[in-house]
Amino acid sequence: MLIYALKRLGLAVLVAVVVSALAFLLLRASGDVAIALAGEGARSEDIDNIRRIYGLDRPLVVQYLDWAAKMIRGDFGTSLFFKTDVHALVLDKMPTTALLALFSLIFALAVSLPLGILAALYPNSWIDRLCLALAVIGQALPSFFFALILMIVFAVMLRWLPVSGSDSWAHFVLPTVVLGYYIAPAIMRLVRAGMIEVLASDYVRTARAKGLSSRSVVLKHALRNALVPVVALSAVQLGFLLGGSVVIETVFALDGLGYLAFQSITHKDLPVTQAIVTLLSLIYVGLTLAADLANAWLDPRIRVGGGS
Amino acid sequence: MSRFSTGVLAALVAATMAIAPALADKKTNSIRFAYDQVVENVDPFMNNVRIGVIIGQQVWDTLIYRDPKTSEYKGQLATAWKWIDDKTLELDLRKGVKFHNGAEFTADDVVYTLNFVVSPDSKVVTRQNVAWIDRAEKIDAYKVRIICKEPFPAAIEYLAGPVVIHPHEYYAKVGPQGMNEKPVGSGPYRITEHSVGKFVRMERNPDYFKESPKPQPKIDKVEIRFIPDRQTQVAEMMAGGADMIMNVALDQATQMKAVPTLQVVSGETMRIAFLHLDTRETSTAPQLRDIKVRQAIMHAIDRESMVKQIVGQGARVLHTLCFPPQFGCSDEGAPRYSYDPAKAKQLLAEAGFKDGFDIDLYAYRERNQTEAMIGYLRAVGIRANLRFMQYAAMREANRAGKAAMLHQTWGSFSVNDVSASTPVYYKFGPDDVSRDPEVRDFLQRGDSQVDPAVRREAYRKALALIAERAYSLPLYSLTTYYVANKDLVFIAYPDEIPRFWEMSYK
Numbered sequence: 001m002l003i004y005a006l007k008r009l010g011l012a013v014l015v016a017v018v019v020s021a022l023a024f025l026l027l028r029a030s031g032d033v034a035i036a037l038a039g040e041g042a043r044s045e046d047i048d049n050i051r052r053i054y055g056l057d058r059p060l061v062v063q064y065l066d067w068a069a070k071m072i073r074g075d076f077g078t079s080l081f082f083k084t085d086v087h088a089l090v091l092d093k094m095p096t097t098a099l100l101a102l103f104s105l106i107f108a109l110a111v112s113l114p115l116g117i118l119a120a121l122y123p124n125s126w127i128d129r130l131c132l133a134l135a136v137i138g139q140a141l142p143s144f145f146f147a148l149i150l151m152i153v154f155a156v157m158l159r160w161l162p163v164s165g166s167d168s169w170a171h172f173v174l175p176t177v178v179l180g181y182y183i184a185p186a187i188m189r190l191v192r193a194g195m196i197e198v199l200a201s202d203y204v205r206t207a208r209a210k211g212l213s214s215r216s217v218v219l220k221h222a223l224r225n226a227l228v229p230v231v232a233l234s235a236v237q238l239g240f241l242l243g244g245s246v247v248i249e250t251v252f253a254l255d256g257l258g259y260l261a262f263q264s265i266t267h268k269d270l271p272v273t274q275a276i277v278t279l280l281s282l283i284y285v286g287l288t289l290a291a292d293l294a295n296a297w298l299d300p301r302i303r304v305g306g307g308s
Numbered sequence: 309m310s311r312f313s314t315g316v317l318a319a320l321v322a323a324t325m326a327i328a329p330a331l332a333d334k335k336t337n338s339i340r341f342a343y344d345q346v347v348e349n350v351d352p353f354m355n356n357v358r359i360g361v362i363i364g365q366q367v368w369d370t371l372i373y374r375d376p377k378t379s380e381y382k383g384q385l386a387t388a389w390k391w392i393d394d395k396t397l398e399l400d401l402r403k404g405v406k407f408h409n410g411a412e413f414t415a416d417d418v419v420y421t422l423n424f425v426v427s428p429d430s431k432v433v434t435r436q437n438v439a440w441i442d443r444a445e446k447i448d449a450y451k452v453r454i455i456c457k458e459p460f461p462a463a464i465e466y467l468a469g470p471v472v473i474h475p476h477e478y479y480a481k482v483g484p485q486g487m488n489e490k491p492v493g494s495g496p497y498r499i500t501e502h503s504v505g506k507f508v509r510m511e512r513n514p515d516y517f518k519e520s521p522k523p524q525p526k527i528d529k530v531e532i533r534f535i536p537d538r539q540t541q542v543a544e545m546m547a548g549g550a551d552m553i554m555n556v557a558l559d560q561a562t563q564m565k566a567v568p569t570l571q572v573v574s575g576e577t578m579r580i581a582f583l584h585l586d587t588r589e590t591s592t593a594p595q596l597r598d599i600k601v602r603q604a605i606m607h608a609i610d611r612e613s614m615v616k617q618i619v620g621q622g623a624r625v626l627h628t629l630c631f632p633p634q635f636g637c638s639d640e641g642a643p644r645y646s647y648d649p650a651k652a653k654q655l656l657a658e659a660g661f662k663d664g665f666d667i668d669l670y671a672y673r674e675r676n677q678t679e680a681m682i683g684y685l686r687a688v689g690i691r692a693n694l695r696f697m698q699y700a701a702m703r704e705a706n707r708a709g710k711a712a713m714l715h716q717t718w719g720s721f722s723v724n725d726v727s728a729s730t731p732v733y734y735k736f737g738p739d740d741v742s743r744d745p746e747v748r749d750f751l752q753r754g755d756s757q758v759d760p761a762v763r764r765e766a767y768r769k770a771l772a773l774i775a776e777r778a779y780s781l782p783l784y785s786l787t788t789y790y791v792a793n794k795d796l797v798f799i800a801y802p803d804e805i806p807r808f809w810e811m812s813y814k
Contacts, residue, residue: 162549
């Protein structure tokens with residue numbers, strides 16, 4: 001187990017380094033930051049000045065190493081656009097995004113668990129078909145479009161909820177539904193598949209044979225086993241939710257990390273974009289690592305396979 | 309939200325509004341204004357976004373004020389001014405003006421602010437707005453001199469626009485960053501809270517000096533919220549969550565006219581649109597080096613129809629590269645290129661392009677207008693392909709000589725003087741892709757002579773030359789559409805600055 005864990009950890013660190021380097025290079029390749037910073041009507045000497053002030057005239061490798069070394073010490077630099085500490089900026093916006101991701105995950109689980117179980121209990125029935133339809137729609141519908149539909153119905157026409165902003169819990173309802181609905185299908189299908197497999201297994205047949213109630217068999221015996229992969233998937237989906245909220249936060253003007261990412265991309269604010277991309281990929285890598293380790297701990301077959 | 313769904317939504321809302329109570333902020337006498345761009349720093353010297361200009365005008369005062377209705381210059385923080393020589397402007401300052409923190413306004417504030425922003429260390433973002441200033445000197449507590457680097461008659465216009473005055477002690481203590489966090493100006497509104505990237509909240513300055521040419525503010529509170537998505541802004545307006553938005557697309561604005569609680573107001577802006585052509589030897593589209601080809605492009609596009617059908621109410625067709633009300637802007641003596649596809653084809657044939665040619669057309673905003681132009685160009689055989697990108701990327705490509713034909717626009721930073729528009733593109737700066745020394749010399753003369761008549765004549769000649777040699781095709785002025793609470797009284801000015809201090813509810 002230890003060897004497996006160390007190998008996984010090593011891999012995770014490698015992925016993190018590669019991702020940070022890629023993020024750095026791709027963002028640099030996207031255009032001249034100094035020109036973007038200088039804005040409309042700037043003269044060439046202004047642009048040169050900006051290039052010098054921000055150290056954009058140094059070789060790329062030097063810029064990357066400098067940035068990476070500082071980042072390890074927790075210094076993400078200064079925002080080119082807001083001119084404030086990136087670290088503080090990101091910390092300020094993080095709670096909104098974390099809250100939204102958590103709410104969305106809870107919403108997704110609350111929808112997908114019961115539906116997944118029902119679909120597994122009555123395969124090929126109308127309930128199963130309905131769940132499949134919901135899953136397909138959820139995966140096919142662009143999130144911004146779904147967001148606008150909800151906005152029209154619940155905010156503009158019914159006036160039950162605010163259109164945009166992040167001042168109160170009510171502002172989180174629509175974004176939570178949109179974001180949660182987006183990841184629910186994957187969880188639902190996994191629950192369904194897991195349940196069908198487990199329900200057909202010997203020990204469930206034994207449990208039934210012992211005369212246990214159907215409710216007890218499904219919830220206590222079957223679900224617990226079927227949930228193992230769901231826990232892992234949820235952890236990974238949480239990472240996805242943190243990163244995937246860029247569109248949702250922008251549409252709902254929620255003042256979180258996704259919105260900040262959108263702003264920083266629009267303004268070519270490299271330090272902020274880099275910090276967010278790196279931070280989110282680190283969280284993602286961390287969550288994947290945690291999920292891998294949890295799975296290996298729960299299911300010895302994985303760590304044997306992974307260690308071979 | 310698609311155009312269709314906006315229409316459906318407008319109809320639905322119109323139907324339900326009759327019964328739903330208006331949620332306008334009329335009863336609290338406040339305005340909630342939603343805007344898509346975020347301002348990085350509200351200090352007017354530290355941002356180059358439109359919303360920054362808007363906030364700057366509410367919170368700070370300038371030395372001189374230009375009446376937006378009459379274009380007449382009036383004293384604001386200054387009471388009188390005169391040119392001592394070609395480069396020296398002397399100003400008498402107003403007594404009894406107080407900043408929001410209680411500090412008294414004096415010559416020290418002017419001298420400190422101007423000398424700070426022109427110093428290279430100040431890292432001001434809008435360098436071009438202050439680059440003409442060499443230094444400011446205090447004569448006495450209420451008299452200052454501003455010394456220009458070279459004769460710069462447009463100084464008055466800049467002093468009436470982007471050059472605001474900060475309280476010197478406070479600014480020296482907190483700097484631009486502190487000014488952003490806790491802004492202090494002397495204007496009709498003071499900022500009570502600035503949550504960076506989220507909102508700016510302001511309240512009426514009860515001690516605003518009575519002699520100011522800006523009238524005493526009537527609205528008690530103004531909240532500017534940053535909502536990046538235009539459709540969300542529209543939804544906020546319909547749901548009663550905002551009282552005013554601007555830059556609404558023509559078709560959406562038309563549909564929102566159906567909502568009984570809203571009013572739609574359009575106005576011409578100082579922003580001009582033009583086709584910018586790289587005619588240098590290095591041009592990636594060598595066809596553009598032939599004047600006949602350029603003239604063919606001019607004759608191929610039906611600007612009148614574009615203005616009527618897709619640009620919007622208030623826009624006008626332009627014949628020279630400047631905004632007509634700007635000082636020095638004239639189309640006298642400039643040729644008129646009428647819409648004449650047959651002539652365009654003939655000119656192309658004469659230039660040796662009987663079968664037309666392929667060219668990339670770069671654009672960054674009003675994509676529908678670019679697409680319309682592509683249609684017109686294709687009709688005469690110029691097979692234009694759309695290359696749509698971000699402004700900075702497009703400008704970068706053009707400056708590097710990689711993009712030869714641009715659908716460009718320019719807003720002159722709301723400066724009502726030709727020195728802020730035409731020279732940017734034709735005075736051998738980085739955006740000059742024609743490099744005509746004759747044009748440059750006329751522009752230089754216009755920029756640096758003090759006599760208004762001489763200036764006008766120099767600009768007129770430069771503008772006529774640019775049109776005659778068909779270096780760029782001036783298209784039209786752009787309009788902006790405002791959607792607001794129907795009871796809000798306001799005027800849409802060409803400089804795209806909503807003046808909250810003038811607004812009131814019916």
